[in-house]
Amino acid sequence: MIKVHGLRKKFKDLIVLDGIDIEVKQGETVAIIGPSGSGKSTLLRCLNLLEKPDEGHIQIGDIMLNAKKYSRKEANELRRQTAMVFQHYNLFKNKTALQNIIEPLLVSKKMKYDEAKKVGEALIEQVGLAHKADNYPITLSGGQQQRIGIARALAVQSHAILLDEPTSSLDPELVGEVLQVIKQIAEKQTTMIIVTHEMDFAREVADKVIFMADGHIVEQGTPTAVLDHPQNPRTKRFLQQSISLPEYSLV
């Protein structure tokens, strides 16, 4: 379970998170949508302290942290509760697909190589890339690299997975295969927060959708409530704009 209360973050004078409250139950998938610059990435980054929040309380699993005052030990414990998947795949170029997945098991979890390899092989199978286990990232498509990144996030068996626009740097034809993998993971009752622009995906997979603007949660609820029957004018406007984005055309 994830509970965030009163989370605030400023970059100099710019208020980026202005009192965020979130609750995610065990096994739930929450999709965060909102305009560029609304603080979505900063929120995810604050949850695992890649960015230092100024104020608020963060609870993930059994670990509770007061953003105003915490020890290094508490910070490390909180970080261990989540795994991140980024827009860019962040794979080690000099390691194979399988080595990339098992790296955190060997390094952070100090698992024996044979044991880690077994876990890694099961995960690479799960993301449909067993046949690419020995490939280096450069020989994988963007979608395949992202699926390896997701398998790596799953490997550490953290309390929750945080995904920041995992498909937005992919060519359109590769988006589907990655969303499919994320959907399968969601169906296995993995707790997930995913920032996404894929409204159809959010509608299909999320238990809850959160619309953020200017560092606030403007509206949240079931996908049907937020995406099909938004109450707030800002949510309505955002959804209209994201539907009516002009297609690129060479004609």
Ligand SMILES: Nc1ncnc2c1ncn2[C@@H]1O[C@H](COP(=O)(O)OP(=O)(O)OP(=O)(O)O)[C@@H](O)[C@H]1O
């Ligand atoms: N390290 C930083 N230093 C200063 N300002 C920052 C930093 N990171 C983010 N910001 C600012 O904070 C605001 C929120 O950024 P954030 O990346 O969280 O937005 P976002 O909702 O993820 O946007 P996008 O949809 O474009 O990814 C923006 O105005 C951004 O310029």
Ligand SMILES: [Mg+2]
């Ligand atoms: Mg972002």
